[in-house]
Amino acid sequence: MDLTLQPVRVRTGSEDERGLLVFAGGALAAVLVCLSDAYGDEAGSWFLEAGFGPLASHQPAAFADLDAAQTWIARRLAAEPSPRPP
Template identity: 65%
Template sequence: MSLRLQPVQVGTGSSDTESQLVFSDGFLVAVLVHLSDGHDDAGSWFLEAGFGPVDHPVPPTFADLDEAQVWIAQRLER
């Protein structure tokens, strides 16, 4: 399985607009948002939305995009 990221700007209603769409085999599986300076974990990536097995009741944050991709891939392999 390979993941493909596509940078986008998301209208979150806050200054957190830098985002990545995450695709697996052509399907959108997640939206990751880069957290701005107004957050305790600024610079981290937040799972704004996950679809199918990537959906999570308590969306996690990740130190970087590599960590996020590993987590997403693990969820998709289940």
């Protein structure tokens, strides 16, 4: 699964504004947010702020790094059948 990441500022209402839009096949699949120093040991981890399609109902714990987040997203997307074109 080929994922494209686009940096974005996310209005989370906290210090955690550094985010990434995750596109799969040109469609928005997820929004990731990097956890701030306010999270102590989890600072620098990535959190699935929003997921779409097969990622919508699966909220895992924070990912240790961006590679772990991308791997989880790719596996979830690969497990779902491809959507039909409109």
